[in-house]
Amino acid sequence: MQSKKLNLNMLLGIAMVLISCMFFTSCMEEEQLEELVQNAQETGTTPEPIEPEEPAVALPGLPEDVAGYEQWLKLNAEPIPPVEGGDPHLGTKNVYVNQTRETIAPNGQQQFPYPDGSIVVKEAFRPNKDYVGLIAIMRKVAGIDPEHNDWEFIEYTRNAPDAEFRVIASDGICWGCHAQVEDIDYVFTELD
Numbered sequence: 001m002q003s004k005k006l007n008l009n010m011l012l013g014i015a016m017v018l019i020s021c022m023f024f025t026s027c028m029e030e031e032q033l034e035e036l037v038q039n040a041q042e043t044g045t046t047p048e049p050i051e052p053e054e055p056a057v058a059l060p061g062l063p064e065d066v067a068g069y070e071q072w073l074k075l076n077a078e079p080i081p082p083v084e085g086g087d088p089h090l091g092t093k094n095v096y097v098n099q100t101r102e103t104i105a106p107n108g109q110q111q112f113p114y115p116d117g118s119i120v121v122k123e124a125f126r127p128n129k130d131y132v133g134l135i136a137i138m139r140k141v142a143g144i145d146p147e148h149n150d151w152e153f154i155e156y157t158r159n160a161p162d163a164e165f166r167v168i169a170s171d172g173i174c175w176g177c178h179a180q181v182e183d184i185d186y187v188f189t190e191l192d
């Protein structure tokens with residue numbers, strides 16, 4: 001009688017262990033599945049267009065289409081130092097473009113011309129100043145100026161960190177120098 005009871009208890013015990021094992025493995029499987037799905041989603045995504053994390057606001061006085069330019073693709077790996085003895089855009093400079101590396105340099109080799117809608121922004125920190133004092137923009141607009149590869153040139157400056165940018169020069173003043181690099185679509189700075 002007693003041994004029968006013992007057997008029953010043992011059987012019950014084994015059953016419990018089996019059931020909890022099944023439960024545990026099914027949980028594991030679910031977890032693993034979730035992980036797999038998540039991994040697939042993470043690795044399977046194609047590169048998204050560059051989106052600023054926060055809604056970007058243009059610096060005062062600058063057009064809205066350059067808002068958040070600091071988050072665009074930077075062409076230069078290192079800041080471009082001031083040019084000794086007459087710098088057209090005096091200061092320490094960075095050059096950004098609203099395109100992805102894949103678009104302008106498929107297979108790692110930069111292609112020219114830039115596509116329609118491209119905006120190239122150069123910022124310059126004036127010597128010994130810690131705010132952007134100059135913004136030069138090249139904007140590619142189909143049909144706007146076929147003689148200069150449809151680039152619109154415009155430059156803005158300001159003299160205080162909270163001041164509004166003002167236009168100081170555009171197009172004709174810029175063509176002379178930039179025509180030197182007509183073969184690479186008028187843009188001096190190449191993608192590093």
Ligand code: HEC
Nearest residue numbers: 088122136137138153154155169170173174177187188189
């Ligand atoms: C005296 C020659 C000269 C003139 C004039 C000039 N630039 Fe430039 N620009 C350069 C050089 C050189 C660079 C390369 C980066 C550097 O050293 O500053 C450059 C860079 C730029 C860039 C960054 C893309 C690039 O070509 O590397 C922009 C944008 C730009 N210039 C806009 C303008 C605009 C707008 C004007 C007219 C208002 C203008 N530039 C006038 C010589 C000139």
